[in-house]
Amino acid sequence: MTATTVADTETRAPRGPVPNALTSAQLPRFVELYTLAGALAVSAAVLAMTGFSIVGWLVLSAVLYLVSLGILSTVVENRRKATDRVVRGLVTIAFLLAVIPLVSTLVTVIIGGAPSLTWDFVTKTGGSVFDPSTLKVTIVQGAWQAVVGTLIITGVATLISVPIGILAAIYLVEYAQPQQWMARTVTFLVDVMTGIPSIVAGLFAFSLFTLLVGPKAFSGFSASVALSVLMIPIVVRSTEEMLKLVSSELREASFALGVTKFATIVRVVLPTAIAGIITGVMLAISRVIGETAPIFIAASFTSNFNANPFSGPMETLAVKAYADYKFPSQDIAASYQSAWGAALLLVLLVVILNLVARIIAKAFAPRGLR
Amino acid sequence: MSKRINVRDLDVYYSDFLAVEGVSMTIEPRTVTAFIGPSGCGKSTFLRTLNRMHEVIPGARVRGEVLIDGDNLYAPGVDPVLVRRQVGMVFQRANPFPTMSIRDNVLAGVKLNSRRMPKSDQDSLVERSLRGANLWNEVKDRLQLPGSGLSGGQQQRLCIARAIAVSPDVLLMDEPCSALDPISTLAIEDLIEELKQDYTIVIVTHNMQQATRVSDKTAFFNIAGSGKPGRLIEYDDTATIFTKPSVQATEDYVSGRFG
Amino acid sequence: MRPSDRIFRVLSTGSAGLIMVILAGVALFLIIKAGPAIVANWSANPDLAGGTTHGYTSFWSYVGPLVWGTLFSSLIALVLGAPVAIGIALFISHYAPRRLAGVLGYLVDLLAAVPSVVFGLWGIFVIRPFIIPFQDWLNHYLGWIPLFSGQVSQTGSTMLAGGLVLAVMILPIITSISREIFLQTPKLHEEAALALGSTRWEMVKLAVFPYARSGILSATLLGLGRALGETMAIAMIISPALLFSVRILTDTGNSQTIAANAALNFPESNPLQRDALIATGLALFVISFGVNFIARWIISRTGGSRRLRKAGSR
Numbered sequence: 001m002t003a004t005t006v007a008d009t010e011t012r013a014p015r016g017p018v019p020n021a022l023t024s025a026q027l028p029r030f031v032e033l034y035t036l037a038g039a040l041a042v043s044a045a046v047l048a049m050t051g052f053s054i055v056g057w058l059v060l061s062a063v064l065y066l067v068s069l070g071i072l073s074t075v076v077e078n079r080r081k082a083t084d085r086v087v088r089g090l091v092t093i094a095f096l097l098a099v100i101p102l103v104s105t106l107v108t109v110i111i112g113g114a115p116s117l118t119w120d121f122v123t124k125t126g127g128s129v130f131d132p133s134t135l136k137v138t139i140v141q142g143a144w145q146a147v148v149g150t151l152i153i154t155g156v157a158t159l160i161s162v163p164i165g166i167l168a169a170i171y172l173v174e175y176a177q178p179q180q181w182m183a184r185t186v187t188f189l190v191d192v193m194t195g196i197p198s199i200v201a202g203l204f205a206f207s208l209f210t211l212l213v214g215p216k217a218f219s220g221f222s223a224s225v226a227l228s229v230l231m232i233p234i235v236v237r238s239t240e241e242m243l244k245l246v247s248s249e250l251r252e253a254s255f256a257l258g259v260t261k262f263a264t265i266v267r268v269v270l271p272t273a274i275a276g277i278i279t280g281v282m283l284a285i286s287r288v289i290g291e292t293a294p295i296f297i298a299a300s301f302t303s304n305f306n307a308n309p310f311s312g313p314m315e316t317l318a319v320k321a322y323a324d325y326k327f328p329s330q331d332i333a334a335s336y337q338s339a340w341g342a343a344l345l346l347v348l349l350v351v352i353l354n355l356v357a358r359i360i361a362k363a364f365a366p367r368g369l370r
Numbered sequence: 371m372s373k374r375i376n377v378r379d380l381d382v383y384y385s386d387f388l389a390v391e392g393v394s395m396t397i398e399p400r401t402v403t404a405f406i407g408p409s410g411c412g413k414s415t416f417l418r419t420l421n422r423m424h425e426v427i428p429g430a431r432v433r434g435e436v437l438i439d440g441d442n443l444y445a446p447g448v449d450p451v452l453v454r455r456q457v458g459m460v461f462q463r464a465n466p467f468p469t470m471s472i473r474d475n476v477l478a479g480v481k482l483n484s485r486r487m488p489k490s491d492q493d494s495l496v497e498r499s500l501r502g503a504n505l506w507n508e509v510k511d512r513l514q515l516p517g518s519g520l521s522g523g524q525q526q527r528l529c530i531a532r533a534i535a536v537s538p539d540v541l542l543m544d545e546p547c548s549a550l551d552p553i554s555t556l557a558i559e560d561l562i563e564e565l566k567q568d569y570t571i572v573i574v575t576h577n578m579q580q581a582t583r584v585s586d587k588t589a590f591f592n593i594a595g596s597g598k599p600g601r602l603i604e605y606d607d608t609a610t611i612f613t614k615p616s617v618q619a620t621e622d623y624v625s626g627r628f629g
Numbered sequence: 630m631r632p633s634d635r636i637f638r639v640l641s642t643g644s645a646g647l648i649m650v651i652l653a654g655v656a657l658f659l660i661i662k663a664g665p666a667i668v669a670n671w672s673a674n675p676d677l678a679g680g681t682t683h684g685y686t687s688f689w690s691y692v693g694p695l696v697w698g699t700l701f702s703s704l705i706a707l708v709l710g711a712p713v714a715i716g717i718a719l720f721i722s723h724y725a726p727r728r729l730a731g732v733l734g735y736l737v738d739l740l741a742a743v744p745s746v747v748f749g750l751w752g753i754f755v756i757r758p759f760i761i762p763f764q765d766w767l768n769h770y771l772g773w774i775p776l777f778s779g780q781v782s783q784t785g786s787t788m789l790a791g792g793l794v795l796a797v798m799i800l801p802i803i804t805s806i807s808r809e810i811f812l813q814t815p816k817l818h819e820e821a822a823l824a825l826g827s828t829r830w831e832m833v834k835l836a837v838f839p840y841a842r843s844g845i846l847s848a849t850l851l852g853l854g855r856a857l858g859e860t861m862a863i864a865m866i867i868s869p870a871l872l873f874s875v876r877i878l879t880d881t882g883n884s885q886t887i888a889a890n891a892a893l894n895f896p897e898s899n900p901l902q903r904d905a906l907i908a909t910g911l912a913l914f915v916i917s918f919g920v921n922f923i924a925r926w927i928i929s930r931t932g933g934s935r936r937l938r939k940a941g942s943r
Binding site for chain 3: 080092098175192265319
């Protein structure tokens with residue numbers, strides 16, 4: 001602008017209150033809260049006449065809230081603003097919709113599983129005991145065989161997947177040229193492998209072992225192989241991410257000191273990324289530890305204690321929860337109870353793994369990692 | 371310790387793209403040589419070929435010879451790892467290893483090459499290198515703390531200490547002060563002046579005052595246009611380059627008419 | 630090159646090669662085992678004449694309804710889940726307060742960590758009774774639509790219940806990928822839209838959606854891939870049959886899926902019947918491979934960044 005305009009504004013002194021051209025009709029600040037409260041109250045009143053239910057109340061309130069806010073905003077403000085407010089309401093409701101199943105699942109599994117989750121349940125092998133003298137079958141509640149099975153099967157799967165996964169990621173980041181056919185193929189296959197249905201992995205392990213060992217091929221190791229198929233791509237992907245985060249300057253600094261590529265990778269790159277890699281591995285474990293279908297296809301299920309992964313059926317907590325529900329003993333209530341107990345134990349394991357993984361990621365991430 | 375560098379007719383390629391063409395020069399021991407020139411003229415690329423660091427970039431290769439006291443870096447069977455132990459490098463951005471303490475950073479070259487060394491030798495090497503990098507007095511009380519906790523200038527001197535701890539013959543510096551404030555820059559320049567007693571130093575810089583302050587000889591690189599290879603235009607005593615250069619382009623550049 | 634260098638290079642390259650071998654092996658062993666069941670004469674073979682494979686003339690007539698059921702249940706899950714998942718992603722990326730967004734993202738990730746068997750139990754004991762009145766209502770007022778027709782279930786073991794649980798299970802993957810894409814919208818486009826005087830929703834329509842369109846599509850496809858292979862939600866909640874049925878509110882008209890069928894019948898099958906189940910598994914492998922292939926192709930074509938691929942692997 002020119003100088004005259006500036007001078008102009010300076011000389012013109014305001015006389016009285018100046019109406020601000022930028023204001024427009026606007027709803028009060030907390031209108032959304034008021035509308036929500038109103039919608040809740042009105043729908044409660046309506047439902048009180050027809051018959052009250054929590055779900056109906058929430059649904060009716062949500063609809064009422066969106067409609068009234070839309071109308072209010074259209075009348076007082078304008079249609080564009082009204083659309084904006086209604087969409088904001090919609091996405092918020094979408095989010096609440098996702099929180100409901102999460103909370104509901106956790107609450108249900110805690111309420112269902114807490115009564116059976118005793119020390120005995122964790123440390124005793126469950127099953128039915130036949131007493132020949134009284135001819136009575138008594139059910140022993142216990143998940144020890146499943147706890148051991150879970151640890152062995154997941155442990156062996158981890159032992160298989162982690163070295164392969166980390167080394168493959170090292171190949172992709174440190175050795176391969178990005179345009180090389182092998183690097184591109186592996187990257188693509190890893191992406192596609194993350195989408196393999198878990199039951200297909202189980203069927204694959206079963207096929208492999210029946211062809212190698214014969215018809216009675218159920219074993220914990222077979223289940224571990226199935227889980228490895230699911231776990232390797234997750235480990236590759238997360239390790240790859242972490243290695244890429246290590247700045248190339250560190251590698252160059254190391255090379256410039258006359259350090260070999262091997263020593264650079266093992267003693268500079270991996271230590272820098274190790275927290276992230278461990279986090280990724282733990283998240284991968286927490287993902288496969290809850291798998292059900294591939295394990296009972298490959299390892300079947302059993303209530304007998306079996307700690308040998310190379311022979312005989314083996315059970316995990318997830319399979320136990322499924323089998324206790326699907327194939328209950330005569331005492332159905334007790335079987336369901338035991339299913340809930342196994343499910344809660346499993347959820348606890350998964351949550352602990354997740355928490356530890358996040359803590360490691362937070363606490364041990366070295367500075368210098370972007 | 372200090373060695374002479376002889377470059378004979380060196381071309382540098384990125385895949386099929388000729389990045390630097392036909393460079394020949396001799397760098398005397400115990401001197402500081404500055405490379406100047408506009409961005410993209412290939413001076414950093416050329417610097418990296420002096421210790422084969424360009425090989426880190428996929429597709430980069432050279433044709434020609436680089437002799438260090440008569441040994442060709444590019445002769446068949448030469449191990450780039452051994453080359454880099456003789457020709458150290460300091461980078462644009464200070465890059466101490468984030469997982470290591472100050473002490474371990476200095477010892478990194480020795481330790482990562484898994485050379486065993488008694489603790490007393492380690493201690494004296496750490497002190498010698500840090501003193502050599504003018505950093506000893508500032509960090510001697512916190513050698514066990516991570517190197518990333520130091521200031522930018524201190525980190526860069528730590529990187530220099532790390533580079534001289536493997537006792538190289540030549541030190542390459544790729545714009546070592548471009549990320550530093552004037553005071554830290556001055557500290558590094560003073561250090562270069564001292565290091566010259568023991569090492570052959572080659573420094574790439576965008577700062578022409580810096581070139582006049584620290585270097586004995588200056589090489590001016592230029593590029594005819596984008597997509598064309600960079601060339602060595604003129605190489606002479608620093609005083610000559612900045613007062614009466616023989617090529618018009620050099621004069622235009624050092625007098626600030628372009629670049 | 631030094632020996633340590635060489636050994637390490639060979640090891641890591643070998644591991645990468647092993648991944649190719651494993652995937653090829655999955656296909657190969659499934660094909661080998663599936664072969665006998667695919668080529669067998671189903672009506673004449675005594676092993677296939679009884680039990681769950683009774684009454685089918687060939688493998689193709691057996692797998693047909695299963696493929697239908699797999700696609701149908703996944704589609705229901707997608708219709709129920711995808712809009713909500715995208716809404717959540719939008720909420721986290723553009724509506725939630727900055728400080729809350731991280732926590733909310735973590736909550737959605739936690740949903741991904743819940744084991745499928747737990748969702749199965751939850752579906753049985755919570756979702757089934759929960760949707761009964763809703764099903765009655767749908768059947769009463771909208772029963773003339775084939776989808777909602779038939780004798781309405783009184784137990785809640787319906788395709789709708791299974792689809793609902795399936796929808797919850799595929800929420801996290803769709804949400805996390807969409808969220809990453811929404812967050813990647815160029816700030817300049819968003820600011821340009823706001824500078825034109827747009828409301829937030831208009832900004833989302835102008836800047837975010839056009840940018841994210843193909844990303845949302847591939848996120849949805851990856852969600853579909855998850856749903857196709859999910860076993861427990863269907864196997865535990867529904868008692869399905871091999872049908873070409875579109876009914877979702879009945880006890881008897883629930884179509885069976887490949888994964889659930891294999892899981893339910895595997896323990897009691899004889900060897901050849903197991904081969905038949907493995908053959909259906911091969912079909913599932915091919916279908917989900919195809920869906921994932923297309924999804925990944927769309928991502929890579931639109932220059933999908935590393936963050937996207939990371940989100941997809943959760």
